[in-house]
Amino acid sequence: MARRAERDDDEISVAELLKETGATARPLTGGSLPPRAPLPDGLSPAEHVDRIEQRAREAAAAQQRAGARIRWVSAICGLVAVVGSLVVIAVTTSSPGREASPPQVPLLPATTPKPATSTPPPPSPTVMVGRQTAPSSSASAPPPPPSSSAAAPQASCSVRFTVQDQWDDGFTAAVAITNKGAKTLSPWTLSWTFADGQRVTHGWDGDYDQRGGRVTVNAADWNTTLAPGATVTTGFNGSIRGGNPAPGAFTLNGAACDAG
DSSP: OOOOSSOOTTOOOHHHHHHHHTOOOOOSSSSOOOOOOOOGGGOOHHHHHHHHHHHHHHHHHHHHHHHHHHHHHHHHHHHHHHHHHHHHHHHHHTOGGGSOOOOOOOOOOOOOOOOOOOOOOOOOOOOOOSSOOOOOSSOOOOOOOOOSSOOOOOOSEEEEEEEEEEOSSEEEEEEEEEEOSSSOBSSOEEEEEOSSOOEEEEEESSEEEEETTEEEEEOOTTSOOBOTTOEEEEEEEEEOSSOOOOOEEEEETTEEOEEO
């Protein structure tokens, strides 16, 4: 079998093979040569050299594949190390213990300030100049009796009704409800009455129901509790047939509210 004139990059020559194996080349001319050992499988010397070169090429290719595997494994290990470092950094930076939570300031219930009572100054002595007069026999007039009508109790809630937008046959309104009492309302229900045929068409932050001119708003699932001093806001879209006067007679859980 004829040898190829040119060899590929992964081929190895006989000289390189001898250098790799540490063998010594023997001269083919001059002197007496020892008897040549028979080649295996009855191969010719050229075929035997080709087989040796083929095995050398296979060994070199195996080394290249092993080197590629080692480089691939090293790259994977480096990538895993980088990803692990990023995960550790992300976990440590997002840990709740490292974030300083702002101090929680407790909300104090709103209370109605009481009017300050001023103590009247003691009466100053009267100095009589000139002659003294006999004391009058008539007694001083008694003070007028207090009014029989008691002061009306202050409402425990206030409602601010605001029309945010209005067009030919409709409007958008916001309703702010403030608990001015000392007790938490949970749940709460607000009611009012329209005076000019307005109708609620769509509401949010509350469950709306209207029967005639009477509108009832029940608390939604996320704003059920109304603490003292707290304000909750709801809103709706409505339709109008002409005028759009603001409603009145607001009640919160059956108690009358001030209209803000």
